[in-house]
Amino acid sequence: MLLETIRCEGGEALHLPYHQKRLEKSSQVLGIHQKYDLQTLIAPPDQELYRCRFLYDANGYTIEYHPYTPKKIASLKLLICDTIEYPLKYSEREQLTALFEQREDCDDVLIVKNNHLTDTTIANIALFIEGQWLTPESPLLEGTTRERLLDEKFLALAPLRSEDIGRASKIALMNAMVGFIEVENGIII
Template sequence: MSQFIESIKVEDQETFLIEFHQQRVNQTFAHFGKEGSIDLAKIYKNLEHDEDGLFKLRIVYDLDKKFRTQMIPYAIPEIADFQLVENNSFDYSFKFEDRKELERMKMKSRSEEIIIVKNHHITDTSYSNLLFLKGKEWFTPSTYLLNGVQRQSLLKQKEIKETEITLQNIKQFSHFQLINSLNDFDKNFIYPIDKIINLPGSDEYLDL
């Protein structure tokens, strides 16, 4: 049976974006024709976590409502370089625990992290959604692989906008940043666009 994963930010004993995580879990159960769900807030409460600091609460669950948890200390990584990787068949509509294909793409690349390109459109990295800066405005690709909770929250708050970002227009953006449930929208933690080592007009893309 497929297993799914939620990674929830816990900082100083407080959970973040839990309602978005719960909505995604509920949608996963409903999509696969299962009634009910698991209660993420209750799972966290039962852990009786009493440590301050930043943690990732990792919950792996299946459609029989079996789950296991890990509370992992977390630090936001700084990444040396990125590579555009073309894969037109990859699908990650649900947050599956199985990341073999993502890891395979990373292993074949020449960079620390990958940006997955699907049908010439920018999607996500191997573990995050993306934001791109043009002028003073931040945009997120409309062609995401997974509609992450941080992405949903920022769009709802109108802090970012959704747009089509492709191989043809990516160089119109000056900087980018990675967002997920643990990596917040942070205008001070951004990368210049040339951190992508194979922008159009430079090296060949990786076609996987």
């Protein structure tokens, strides 16, 4: 099944146009003809903060709401994996889970593919270099927050490599749930 993870807060589902766009693109790639309108389907249960999981395929959908507490991420382990593919947001994430399990004492991994930085297991990344936030040209997954921040010109695309980490004064993670947050200590091992 495919998945959209949507932040619900104050009784609203946030940034639905970006989730709808990705849902439609994924459906087209996989030949799913069923139409799902997130605006009419997502109804947060109350004003609290939730992680909404919208799971779907050609046969139907399910919606789950889970209370959300952000995880603290202060360290990332660089991990090379040239074979990973995650172009669509699937609910099954075996390869990402296997990489996450190799994080050792770090909070997550930063995946390097074909000598280029991509993503962590749960977020797109950005490096602050020479006064500008840059995000990898070729992420594993084109996240909705990344797309929104590119549209807003807050981020710029760049062919980031491992050696660019040393040029960065800050590193940030972004996804639908955390928005855009700087890694507290910026530690990459």
